[in-house]
Amino acid sequence: MISINIPEEMSAATLPGNSTAKLEARRVPQPGHGEVLIRMKCSTICGSDIRCIYHEHLGKGPEGYQDGMIAGHEPCGQIVKAGPGCRRFREGDRVIVYHISGCGVCNDCRRGYMISCTSEKFRRAYGWQRDGGMADYLLAEEKDLVHLPDSLSYADGAQVACGFGTVYEGLEKVGISGNDAVLITGLGPVGLAAGALCRKLGARKIIGIDVIDDRLKIARDLGLCDEVLRSGPDNVDEVRALTGGHGVERTVECSANASARNTALRATRKWGRMVMIGEGGRLEMNPSPDMIHDQKMLYGSWVTSIWRMEELVERLVRWNLHPAELITHRFPLEKVNDAYALMASGRCGKVAVCFDEELA
Incomplete structure (x- = not known):
């Protein structure tokens, strides 16, 4: 009381x-x-x-x-x-x-x-x-x-209420492990949260793309990405060069930008998975070469459930995140x-x- x-x-x-x-x-x-x-x-x-x-x-x-x-x-x-x-x-x-x-x-x-x-x-x-x-x-x-929990601040909790909860849901849909190189398109607060969570989930390489230099610096300075790329027409080739020519196993699209979405889809390797979290915008693709022939899976993810939010809070304490x-x-x-x-x-x-x- x-x-x-x-x-x-x-x-x-x-x-x-x-x-x-x-x-x-x-x-x-x-x-x-x-x-x-x-x-x-x-x-x-x-x-x-x-x-x-x-x-x-x-x-x-x-x-x-x-x-x-x-x-x-x-x-x-x-x-x-x-x-x-x-x-x-x-x-x-x-x-x-x-x-x-x-x-x-x-x-x-x-x-x-x-x-x-x-x-x-x-x-x-x-x-x-x-x-x-x-x-x-x-x-x-x-x-x-x-x-x-007492070990988390109120500022920690406020981000769970939407941003971190939303990202955690999307990552659980595609699955992240030590087998995976991950691409994050869009390094606003949602993309930065994706980097932080992918790191704790064990991703072996995290690549981030954004158009704003300030965001690239934050991702790099906080150690949320292993590599950061400025948004541009050569991003797919750059991502493939960083992954032995294959592309990434998992992609997290946080930008809602049409060009970034195309990059995310095409930089995902064969049998890979992509989750779309960023709201708004458009997506244009050629289904056969972009998805069907490479047998990729595309997920949509909108916020999260209250039980998964409780699970995330428990994980944050365990991970000291x-x-x-x-x-x-x-x-x-x-x-x-x-x-x-x-x-x-x-x-x-x-x-x-x-x-x-x-x-x-």
């Missing part, structure tokens, strides 16, 4: 869709049945926030951003008040929030994949259709929580506009809005 004085009002950030973040005062919500009130500790910024909300509100319908919703779908914090009916979590618990709250009874929800919940009425993503983590407090449903190491910039909530502007520039690793001790 913790003792905290909960105020009536809090600061919160919304995204008007004009390349700014707006800070305003909101009432602190009260938890109902099966809900908890979380004091935010860290909320990181996802590329999908920039692509679909920050510059303009692209999504429409039940999956689109609802005007006025508090932003932030990568939240992590501490429960300060638990409503009636909570069965597992209680005040004082450190928690990660799985960022989609599903209906709980459709087939996808029963599998733990609330991201794919089929209910138009009850599926609501934090930071999109319900208030998210860019505020002093967050109201969440208990069923959406993952326990954060801290996702917070990919955070290059931390901002207080009052500078949230600067945080989103930097993330939109792409000249950074992960950007976090931090509260209390996580700002240090």
Whole structure:
């Protein structure tokens, strides 16, 4: 049990869709049945926030951003008040929030994949259709929580909420082992997370490609890639030269760029596997030479399940892997506009809005 004085009002950030973040005062919500009130500790910024909300509100319908919703779908914090009916979590618990709250009874929800919940009425993503983590407090449903061990920081947990969880799902689909050379196209925060996880999963060689020199430097300096290549027309030949002429066994596509996707597909060796994680963009290919004749497998992967997210947290502790190491910039909530502007520039690793001790 913790003792905290909960105020009536809090600061919160919304995204008007004009390349700014707006800070305003909101009432602190009260938890109902099966809900908890979380004091935010860290909320990181996802590329999908920039692509679909920050510059303009692209999504429409039940999956689109609802005007006025508090932003932030990568939240992590501490429960300060638990409503009636909570069965597992209680005040004082450190928690990660799985960022989609599903209906709980459709087939996808029963599998733990609330991201794919089929209910138009009850599926609501934090930071999109319900208030998210860019505020002093967050109201969440208990069923959406993952326990954060003491050995992981809140900044570690915030990245599990989307980025690291999403990547881990994709890597588990293609399988990564010491047999594999891995190519990662796109070294934004998702691609950097892929490098960190592939390293722990035992990949024998990791090659990264990006168009932004700052990202190449981060991947190289943090030891996430053995080789980094600047995006260009010769990338397929360069990758083959680094792999004895064969290409890589596994490819992780994180850029959503059409040229990078072509590179990823063609640099994958015969019998290899590729997973597409980067959202948006297009893919054009010649099925016979690019896939069929070389018997390649192509996977799509969208976020992860809540049970696999719990598994990832356990693995992070076992591996002594801290996702917070990919955070290059931390901002207080009052500078949230600067945080989103930097993330939109792409000249950074992960950007976090931090509260209390996580700002240090």
